[in-house]
Each structure stands twice: as C-alpha cells, then as structure tokens.
Amino acid sequence: MNVKEINTGSLQTLAHYIKATVVFTVITVYIVIALQTHSAFHRKNAKLWMRAAWPVLLPLVVWEWILEERNRDKQRREPMTTREDTMVKLSAQASEPPA
Numbered sequence: 001m002n003v004k005e006i007n008t009g010s011l012q013t014l015a016h017y018i019k020a021t022v023v024f025t026v027i028t029v030y031i032v033i034a035l036q037t038h039s040a041f042h043r044k045n046a047k048l049w050m051r052a053a054w055p056v057l058l059p060l061v062v063w064e065w066i067l068e069e070r071n072r073d074k075q076r077r078e079p080m081t082t083r084e085d086t087m088v089k090l091s092a093q094a095s096e097p098p099a
Contacts, residue, residue: 030055 002010003017034051038044041054042061050057 003012003014004010005014033039033041033054034048036051037046039051039054041058042051
C-alpha cells in the first residue's frame with residue numbers, strides 16, 4: 001500500500017487504494033462466476049454468453065425460484081380434498097362435449 005497515510009512520499013491516497021481494490025474485486029468475482037460451468041447464479045451447463053450475462057439474468061432466476069417456492073407452499077397448505085375435488089372437476093370438464 002503505497003499511500004500518503006502510510007508512506008509520506010507517495011502520490012496516492014487511501015481513498016484511491018480502496019476504490020481500486022473494490023473495482024478489481026468486483027471484476028474478479030464477475031469473471032470467476034462467468035467461467036464456472038456450474039454455479040448457483042446460472043443453470044447447469046449454460047452457454048458462455050448466458051454465464052457472462054449472469055448479473056442481468058440473476059433477478060429473473062431468483063424471481064422464478066420465489067414463484068416456485070410459493071406454489072410449493074400453497075400446495076402443501078391446500079387440503080387434499082380440495083386438490084381431489086379440483087382434479088375431479090377438471091376431468092369432468094375435459095370429458096364434457098363442447099357446447
């Protein structure tokens with residue numbers, strides 16, 4: 001760390017050091033996640049362009065996951081008789097001739 005606060009003869013400040021560190025860390029994280037073939041940020045065996053777009057696609061993947069979890073929770077809370085009634089109604093509607 002060649003910064004003024006530590007080394008009085010240097011030209012850079014601690015703020016410059018922190019900015020550079022954050023930027024390089026973010027770039028490194030992006031590259032590592034994009035080059036992994038399997039990650040929680042993208043689907044398994046995704047193409048390189050899909051992996052490279054993970055920051056853009058991540059909110060969509062998270063939203064799909066949230067909706068799936070809500071549907072699973074809703075099905076768990078729904079009584080079995082209601083599900084069976086729904087299945088009977090659907091099968092009855094399917095067997096009726098169109099009007």
